[in-house]
Amino acid sequence: MSLDWLRYDDSTLYWLNTDRALVRHQPGAEPVELTPPGFRVGGGVHAYGGGDFTVTQGTVWCASADGLYRLNSDNTAVLVAPGAFGDLCPGDGELLAVREDEHGDALVAIPLDGGDVRVLAEAAGFFGSPRFVAGMLAWTWWSARDMPWDGCEVWVAAYEDGQIGDPMRVAGGPDESAIEPRWGPDGMLYFMSDRTGFRNLYRHDGTAIAPTAEHCAAVPWQLGHASYCFLDDGRIVLTTRDGLLLAGSSHTVPLPYASVRPCLAASGSSVALIGSSQVAVVRFDQDPPLVEVVAGAAEVLPVALDGGLAVHPPAGAPDDWSAPVIVCVEPLVGAVRYFTSRGFAVASGPDPLDVAGCVAVAEQLIAAGRAVPGQVFVRGTGLGGYTALRAVSQPGPFAAATAVSPVIDPPGWSSTAPRFLRPYAARLPGPVTAAAIDTPVLLIHDTDDTDVPAADVVELAAALRARNAPHELLLLEGTGPDTALTAELRLYQQLLDSN
The missing domain is CATH 3.40.50.1820 (Alpha/Beta hydrolase fold, catalytic domain)
Known part of the structure; x- marks a missing residue:
């Protein structure tokens, strides 16, 4: 088991340790475990889980084997709802997630101040990536007959008063895998697509962002992947075979890792990543960008x-x-x-x-x-x-x-x-x-x-x-x-x- 999943809440960084304990790291301080002893973060949604925790309004939510939990400041965990949850994401005063049972998937919402799980949409196939921005919701869907890399669709709809409006498919289909939708600071929707044979980044208007003849996203075996992220000035950082790429630049930030987990997280002009057995932060406010290891193994194995x-x-x-x-x-x-x-x-x-x-x-x-x-x-x-x-x-x-x-x-x-x-x-x-x-x-x-x-x-x-x-x-x-x-x-x- 490796270090896994990253989230920023302002300048505070969270990740999962090798034993699936949730860790918080604040600048200038030592990492602190937030989960009770023996508590393992990671749900069973879609067999491999993914997107297993998130932080919203200072509260940490996480999926475990038996359901969705809220973590308290005294290192206790409270069961909010039983079931298999994943791809947790903040909404508007609520938590958005994918829930799975033997019949299929549901997009669900959970009020932050308490209340029952509310089903937004159900399908016999699979959902992923519920992503909210001012009155709009995006998500992915793929058929129960397919794997998400065979064919996957990105959908959007108005989302107001807790209700999804008429949905519209914006990318993907039987011959295209469109994954990882995310709203940019410009209000536009971005997503990864393999429409050219390589998983590259696109904007909703069809613009290809940093097109290249290589994959910039991992095969989606899990939910919650984040192969790209936005700096506070709108610049986009992507994963590539050779390191991190700043879109619009030919300069790649080389990294000493065999691979980088598809779970980038951004805060300000910094991007956190997990490579091999380390958590590192790449600071793009310097030229060349500075790579700083904040946790993990003291040294990385040669590769x-x-x-x-x-x-x-x-x-x-x-x-x-x-x-x-x-x-x-x-x-x-x-x-x-x-x-x-x-x-x-x-x-x-x-x-x-x-x-x-x-x-x-x-x-x-x-x-x-x-x-x-x-x-x-x-x-x-x-x-x-x-x-x-x-x-x-x-x-x-x-x-x-x-x-x-x-x-x-x-x-x-x-x-x-x-x-x-x-x-x-x-x-x-x-x-x-x-x-x-x-x-x-x-x-x-x-x-x-x-x-x-x-x-x-x-x-x-x-x-x-x-x-x-x-x-x-x-x-x-x-x-x-x-x-x-x-x-x-x-x-x-x-x-x-x-x-």
């Missing part, structure tokens, strides 16, 4: 960026290093230091990789002399675990795979999967079969993970055992992540020692 590929070399490695490499289906935020400190390099893309992407990363590193054939491994979690297993179900560069709580049969799982993931799971190829796997695999399943059926993992392990195929099954029962990492390291080290 080489190549066309969006992030490669962390082993700790203390020389410039011409060559090492065993772990290719991660999704960025391995929490355990990179664990493996690099033990002589491994860790590689990942900016977004989750498919099988072809994993193979391409491995082959690229072998061709560059960074990895040695027979010393490249692949690992993934959930649907990423499925990808890792599929990657070793065919001839290729991988010497072993680690699959954490893997989905074994996505099409079969799609009927019981979290609602958000059903379209994605249904489109994946058929189940992983033991007959196709001859490469050593480590299957790890957390018994607390009720979204992924443990029975499928156990059945695959039994089929591998019947074939005498090299494998290990590790069922975790509250033993913590260290046990899993130790088992994963042992697998890789045994294969290296046997070569």
Whole structure:
């Protein structure tokens, strides 16, 4: 788990710590935790949550596993409404949010001074990004048959006296993903769109802001993304592959991070961001802009960026290093230091990789002399675990795979999967079969993970055992992540020692 989500309230900055505790940082002071001990911020809306807290009129609101909470000044949390909430945003004397249940989504409003949750709109599909400005409300919607990167629409409507007027679609459709609507200081609506094949920023009047042949927004696996923000003078700051870009300028502020979380927050002429294991503030009132680390790890792990590929070399490695490499289906935020400190390099893309992407990363590193054939491994979690297993179900560069709580049969799982993931799971190829796997695999399943059926993992392990195929099954029962990492390291080290 990494540092997550940022919000400014005037000059006070808030974020989530690695243990999902909410932290407040005021200039000149040490960060302070605001949540009660053991309280974890993060709701289950759309499987992965997002936009899990906000601050309005000095009050902090947050989503947790069982509902929406208000935090008090004495570090207590009061349950306001049960349910799955996310994408929290201030409205006009109220809190706006997305609420999900088994039937679909709702845009809801909660009075700041108390009162019942009020439903503004309902849909069998999905809502996101409720964003309010003087009498107007914007939001996103996408079909229950799609993922938001397949096709997503931005809608606007008048919003007065707590009622939504006649809505109008302003962007997006079956062949366009329009996401992250936000009202600018000029009163205009802005949003990200992939209409050119790249997720770039647009204004409601059709103007492209800083068009470029690269993605300036992350794939929307979560709600609440903020890949751009506005300085107080109206200037726009965007995330790019190489750092932060000030729109209208060719100058990019370089950052020492493998990736930047899509949760920028602005106050005055400063932009806060989360990169790797640090919270940093970039001050655009100086030339060149000043980057100041305000929290997190004292140092950032070395990383080489190549066309969006992030490669962390082993700790203390020389410039011409060559090492065993772990290719991660999704960025391995929490355990990179664990493996690099033990002589491994860790590689990942900016977004989750498919099988072809994993193979391409491995082959690229072998061709560059960074990895040695027979010393490249692949690992993934959930649907990423499925990808890792599929990657070793065919001839290729991988010497072993680690699959954490893997989905074994996505099409079969799609009927019981979290609602958000059903379209994605249904489109994946058929189940992983033991007959196709001859490469050593480590299957790890957390018994607390009720979204992924443990029975499928156990059945695959039994089929591998019947074939005498090299494998290990590790069922975790509250033993913590260290046990899993130790088992994963042992697998890789045994294969290296046997070569």
